[in-house]
Amino acid sequence: MTRRRPVRRRSRRPGRRQQQRDVQLLAFAVVTAAGIGLVVMVVNWLLAHWWVLVVVLVLAGLAGAGWLYSRRQSARWEAVRAQGLRYGLPQLDALHHTRFEDAIRDLMQRDGCRDARRVGGRGDLGADVKATDPYGRRWVIQCKHRRNGAQGSPVGTPDLQVLNGTARQVHGADVAVIVTNGRVTGPAVTFAKQQRLHVVDRQTLAVWASGSRPLWELLRAVPPPRRPTSLS
Incomplete structure (x- = not known):
């Protein structure tokens, strides 16, 4: 093998x-x-x-x-x-409506509202500017800009009804304000007084924007401060 x-x-x-x-x-x-x-x-x-x-x-x-x-x-x-921020009515009239909201925010910041911000836009539910003043009060502001100023369409009761329906219930406002560079109808002013809303019309806006006094010194029946401050 x-x-x-x-x-x-x-x-x-x-x-x-x-x-x-x-x-x-x-x-x-x-x-x-x-x-x-x-x-x-x-x-x-x-x-x-x-x-x-x-x-x-x-x-x-x-x-x-x-x-x-x-x-x-x-x-x-x-x-x-x-602190030195000033606006004249011709300046405000010439602004785009979003820049008008920016101007209102800047004026609130000038008055000492450090957290003032613009929130206007789609779905804003009637609030264009929100701010907290040095006294702790929460401000909710709706802005109505009129390109033609006093010659534009007036702010009416329906505009204030929107603010009245959302400012306190939705946004938690202590002070609900509508600001316009135009006119406000008589019924709208009456409705605002009844519902404790504040109206800043063209004349009040001119004093506020061109001066140095804070807005709460120009409005009547503003709620009392929430907290004591060095300003009180």
Whole structure:
């Protein structure tokens, strides 16, 4: 009988995936070693040239101080601008209705309502500007801009009915106001008095926008302050 020759087993070569992993590990090790070496070199250089680090820290401190000073100056100039804010009726008449709402918001901020913001737009439910005065009272303002000023269509009772239906119930207003650069009908004024709404017509708006008195000093029967302040 003839003997069978022993079968030689072929050695398995590493697959492509294993080779790729080995290459990636090698590359990672090289990059890590290079990074550590670079960090060590930088640290040693800084230790030998410590004065460079001191200069960098001083410059960074000066830059930070300059940035803070610039911010404070900007805030001061903004406060001065707000305190001196004035509008004439011709300016207000020429505004787009959204810019008119912005102007009313700015006037409320001038009067000390730091959180005054414009909220007018679709689905505003009768509120164009909201603000909290220094006495803690919540103001909800509806703006009615008339491009033709006193010659435009007057604000009527239906406009006030919308404000009356949402200002307190929906927006939680203490003071509900409608502001217009136009006219207001007699029945609308009567309805406002009955429902404890406040009307800022063209004449009142002219005094408020061109002067320096806050709006609550120009309106009658404004609710008492919610909290005592340094102004009271």
